[in-house]
Amino acid sequence: MPKPMAPLVVEGLARATDLVKLWEAADPEAALAGVAGDVGAIAVGGHVRADGAFLERFPKLQLVANFGVGYDAIDAAWAEAHGVVVTNTPGVLDEEVADTALGLVLATVRQLPAAERHLRAGKWIDGAFPLSHTLRGRTMGILGLGRIGKAVAKRAEAFGLTVIYHGRRQQQDVSYRYCPTLVGLAEACDILVVITPGGAETRNLVDAEVLKALGPTGILINVARGSVVDEDALVEALRSKTILGAGLDVFAEEPKVPPALLDLDHVVLLPHVGSASHHTRDAMGQLVVDNILCWQADRPPLTPVAETPWQGRYKAM
Numbered sequence: 282m283p284k285p286m287a288p289l290v291v292e293g294l295a296r297a298t299d300l301v302k303l304w305e306a307a308d309p310e311a312a313l314a315g316v317a318g319d320v321g322a323i324a325v326g327g328h329v330r331a332d333g334a335f336l337e338r339f340p341k342l343q344l345v346a347n348f349g350v351g352y353d354a355i356d357a358a359w360a361e362a363h364g365v366v367v368t369n370t371p372g373v374l375d376e377e378v379a380d381t382a383l384g385l386v387l388a389t390v391r392q393l394p395a396a397e398r399h400l401r402a403g404k405w406i407d408g409a410f411p412l413s414h415t416l417r418g419r420t421m422g423i424l425g426l427g428r429i430g431k432a433v434a435k436r437a438e439a440f441g442l443t444v445i446y447h448g449r450r451q452q453q454d455v456s457y458r459y460c461p462t463l464v465g466l467a468e469a470c471d472i473l474v475v476i477t478p479g480g481a482e483t484r485n486l487v488d489a490e491v492l493k494a495l496g497p498t499g500i501l502i503n504v505a506r507g508s509v510v511d512e513d514a515l516v517e518a519l520r521s522k523t524i525l526g527a528g529l530d531v532f533a534e535e536p537k538v539p540p541a542l543l544d545l546d547h548v549v550l551l552p553h554v555g556s557a558s559h560h561t562r563d564a565m566g567q568l569v570v571d572n573i574l575c576w577q578a579d580r581p582p583l584t585p586v587a588e589t590p591w592q593g594r595y596k597a598m
């Protein structure tokens with residue numbers, strides 16, 4: 282384990298495996314060099330960049346267990362090419378992240394954080410907080426109608442919103458209208474919720490053209506990855522009122538947030554807390570532990586990612 286993870290993961294793995302806590306070493310680089318030849322599995326969170334250069338330091342590597350459903354920090358193509366299984370934590374966080382997304386929608390559209398700032402600053406005495414925007418009669422466009430996207434859609438329906446979506450293909454088992462292009466989705470919706478994976482394939486998918494299509498009454502919500510939205514184009518669209526506002530849980534260079542965003546009042550900013558409840562982080566942590574315990578017992582991993590499906594056995598050491 283290169284960097285500290287949740288106590289449930291550290292303790293669960295320390296009990297059952299020969300766990301190396303690299304971050305505890307006086308010289309982590311020397312400690313890594315000392316154990317790299319023996320390591321069969323690595324446990325990582327989003328804060329560890331597991332690219333090919335890092336992974337190839339472990340000649341006996343069979344498994345990389347990621348804490349999180351998004352594994353854009355791991356080079357899954359390298360893992361696939363080298364017979365290494367990558368696991369993530371899908372499913373157990375869908376409802377939590379969807380709750381966060383709807384929280385951001387409400388906070389942004391109804392300007393709830395700004396209203397609270399108004400009260401705390403003692404300004405209520407001088408006058409009511411200005412009227413906000415509304416969800417009534419609005420359409421939500423979901424970019425990435427996957428596990429979390431569907432949980433967002435379910436909630437949006439309960440709020441009376443019309444739901445439409447865009448992905449690389451139309452899904453036959455959903456009743457929401459499919460928009461074959463992202464610009465078409467942005468044009469047709471009032472609130473654009475981004476919930477695709479990160480990585481090279483989705484980099485800057487939401488660009489200046491998409492924001493222009495969203496338009497001056499449109500709101501952007503990003504709970505996916507900062508890389509999916511062109512951050513410079515977003516700042517410009519917010520400054521020039523090309524769009525009405527934005528609610529963001531993720532940023533291109535976390536934990537750095539562009540000062541230009543901090544200066545704007547019509548954005549709501551969260552420090553990547555989509556899945557961050559005790560309940561859900563425990564469920565994610567347990568899945569990391571269970572994937573590694575399966576590997577240790579030479580059983581199939583519970584949740585391999587699409588690039589590294591279970592092939593019946595782990596790579597020979």
Ligand code: NDP
Pocket residue numbers: 350351352371372374378424425426427428429430447448449450451476477478479482483504505506530531553554555556557
């Ligand atoms: P899924 O794989 O279930 O869904 C991803 C969706 O994105 C699919 O519907 C897919 O549709 C769509 N998609 C993928 N690539 C593209 C593309 N190039 N263009 C358009 N659509 C695309 O993933 P989850 O719902 O489980 O998770 C989604 C992401 O949410 C994670 O990868 C992670 O980055 C982010 N996340 C953020 C969290 C936070 O704390 N803010 C917490 C958890 C996850 P199709 O295949 O039809 O294109």
